[in-house]
Amino acid sequence: MRTLLLLLSSLLSCSLSAQEPAPAAPEPPVAPAAPAGQLGSGQYQYTWVPNWGRLGEGKELGNTHGCLVVTKAGTILANTDTEHAIVEYSADGRILRTWGKEFQGGLHGMCLVEEPIDEAGKTGTQEVLYLAHTRRHEILKTTLDGKVLWTIGWPEQAGIYENENQYNPTAVAVAPDGRIFAADGYGKSWVHVYDRDRKYVTSFGGPGTGPGKMQTPHGLWLDPRGKEPLLLVCDRENARLQWFTLDGEHVRTLDRDLRRPCNVAPLPQGGLVVADLAGRITLFDAQDALVCHIGDNPEPKLRAQNGVPRAQWKDGEFLSPHGICVDATGSVYVLDWNFLGRISKLQALPVAKAADAQSPGK
Numbered sequence: 001m002r003t004l005l006l007l008l009s010s011l012l013s014c015s016l017s018a019q020e021p022a023p024a025a026p027e028p029p030v031a032p033a034a035p036a037g038q039l040g041s042g043q044y045q046y047t048w049v050p051n052w053g054r055l056g057e058g059k060e061l062g063n064t065h066g067c068l069v070v071t072k073a074g075t076i077l078a079n080t081d082t083e084h085a086i087v088e089y090s091a092d093g094r095i096l097r098t099w100g101k102e103f104q105g106g107l108h109g110m111c112l113v114e115e116p117i118d119e120a121g122k123t124g125t126q127e128v129l130y131l132a133h134t135r136r137h138e139i140l141k142t143t144l145d146g147k148v149l150w151t152i153g154w155p156e157q158a159g160i161y162e163n164e165n166q167y168n169p170t171a172v173a174v175a176p177d178g179r180i181f182a183a184d185g186y187g188k189s190w191v192h193v194y195d196r197d198r199k200y201v202t203s204f205g206g207p208g209t210g211p212g213k214m215q216t217p218h219g220l221w222l223d224p225r226g227k228e229p230l231l232l233v234c235d236r237e238n239a240r241l242q243w244f245t246l247d248g249e250h251v252r253t254l255d256r257d258l259r260r261p262c263n264v265a266p267l268p269q270g271g272l273v274v275a276d277l278a279g280r281i282t283l284f285d286a287q288d289a290l291v292c293h294i295g296d297n298p299e300p301k302l303r304a305q306n307g308v309p310r311a312q313w314k315d316g317e318f319l320s321p322h323g324i325c326v327d328a329t330g331s332v333y334v335l336d337w338n339f340l341g342r343i344s345k346l347q348a349l350p351v352a353k354a355a356d357a358q359s360p361g362k
Contacts, residue, residue, distance in 0.1 A: 039316065039346065041292035043269060044283050046332065046346035048295075048315050052093040053078075053343045061087070061341025063306075067171075067219075067263060067323040068335050068343070069112040071144065072127055076325065076333055077112070078343055081105045086129075086146070091327060093345065099146040106135030109171035109183075109219070132169040132182065139172050139182050152182070155192045157200040171263075173220035173231060175246050181231055183217040191217055191233065193248065204248030209238055212250035219263035225270065225286065234261040236277070257282060257290045260304060265326045273332055275321035279303030281334060294346070295321075295334075306339050313342065 039046045055061060066079020075096060076089040085100030085107040100107060109132030117126050128149070131140045139152040154164035161167050170185030178196025191214075193201040205214045219234035223243065230243045230251055240255035241264070259278035267273055270286030279297035284290060295318040297303050302312060304320050313319065319342065323335035330348035 038349070039294045040283070040349075044267070044271075044291050045349040046294070047349065049093070049345040049347050050315050052345040053089055053095075054093070055095075061343070063339050064335050064341045064343065065306075065322065065337050066108050066335065067110040068325040068333050069110050069129075070325045070327045070333075071112065072114065074327060076327070077110065077129075077144075078335055079107050079110065079323070080341055081107075086110075089343075091329075091331070097145075103131075103133060103136075106133050108132050108134045109169065111172050111174055111220075113174045130172045130174055130180070132172045134168040134170060134186055137164040137167050137169070139169060139180065150198065152180070152194060152198050155182075155200055155203065158190070158192060158203045160188055160190060160203065170218050171220040171234075173222045175222055175231075176224075176229060177246075179246060181220055181222075183220050183233065185216050185218040185236070189214045189217055191220070191231075191244075191248070202248060204244070205233070211253060212242070212244070214238065214242070219261070219275075221264050221266075225266075232264060234263055234274075236260050236262060241274070254284070254288050257284075257293075262322050263324050265324045265332070267326055268328075268330045273324060273326060275324035275334060277304045277320050277322060277337065279318055279320065281318065281321050281324065281332070304337075306337055308338060310340060318344070 039048060062080045062082035064080055069077050074091055078087045079085060080087060083101040083104045084098035085103035087098045088096045090096055111130040112127055114125050114127050117124050127144055129142045137154050141149040154161060154167040166187055167184055168186035169182045171183040173181045180194040182192045184190050189205060189207040190203045191205045192203045195201055205217060207215060214235045215237035217233045218236040221232045223230045223232045231246060233242045235242050239258050240253055241261060242253050243251040245251060259276050262275045262277050264272050264274050272284045274282045276282055280293045280295050282293050295316060297317045302308050302319055308319050318334060318336060320337040321334050322337040325333050332346040334344045336342040
């Protein structure tokens with residue numbers, strides 16, 4: 001373990017190219033964030049876990065500019081821009097292993113899927129990762145220990161791009177029928193669709209502010225909560241979430257109570273939690289009604305900023321929430337976009353205790 005920590009600390013990738021565009025307009029003043037301790041509202045109550053995932057002894061994880069996912073075993077996978085592009089944590093914050101030297105700098109989106117094992121003589125299922133790499137301009141599929149199974153390059157067939165450098169995918173999602181969705185969040189704001197055999201099918205979205213159009217489709221999630229699965233798009237610079245059929249038809253929009261939504265994760269109660277780059281996370285219930293904001297940073301100058309030093313970090317306050325996931329216990333993990341690397345855990349309180357809590361939302 002000591003060798004692993006030394007390896008992590010030796011690599012600090014501060015790739016601060018302008019991948020995070022500035023908001024279109026300044027954010028109005030908001031109420032101060034709650035102090036560290038109990039956070040949330042109603043049945044959504046959490047305790048901030050101090051120093052979760054810290055390396056200790058002055059060592060730093062390295063630039064965190066990606067996503068988080070939870071495996072079936074309950075471990076948490078996180079992205080960094082170092083040669084340890086994927087770091088696997090236990091639920092209590094211990095590093096179990098790292099991999100991905102070849103993916104250093106640009107591994108940005110992750111989607112974990114359980115699929116039938118595709119090997120002769122073997123049966124059952126296995127978990128695999130679908131990854132979006134901005135600087136390699138591609139989507140990848142790997143095993144949980146980093147074996148690359150295939151890649152998809154830039155969608156030349158779409159007729160939208162002159163070259164691969166114009167295509168910078170930030171997210172990937174997979175439908176039950178195997179269709180693959182790739183969001184060009186740092187490129188031209190289209191979502192591209194491939195069949196289960198990786199053949200290009202179509203593209204939808206494109207830049208704009210009207211229904212179905214997008215400005216930085218940063219995150220994707222395959223929403224299974226309705227009669228038919230829908231594709232949720234975090235339309236970040238339009239400050240909204242949009243839902244589409246799997247054929248790319250616009251269904252509905254949630255355009256309130258959000259600043260710059262980056263990624264979403266489902267909550268056990270049926271709602272959603274949103275990582276909002278502008279300094280907070282936001283919880284919605286199963287009917288898309290606002291439950292609460294958590295960790296709202298009271299200093300606008302610290303929101304959506306990569307270079308905030310550790311001296312300005314506070315428990316109970318986020319900086320630039322970029323990735324998010326929720327484990328089987330309902331605990332929430334948040335990855336801040338930060339050059340030193342910051343991942344925080346909000347430990348879910350037992351439902352019975354949370355239901356009895358009377359503290360206001362924070």
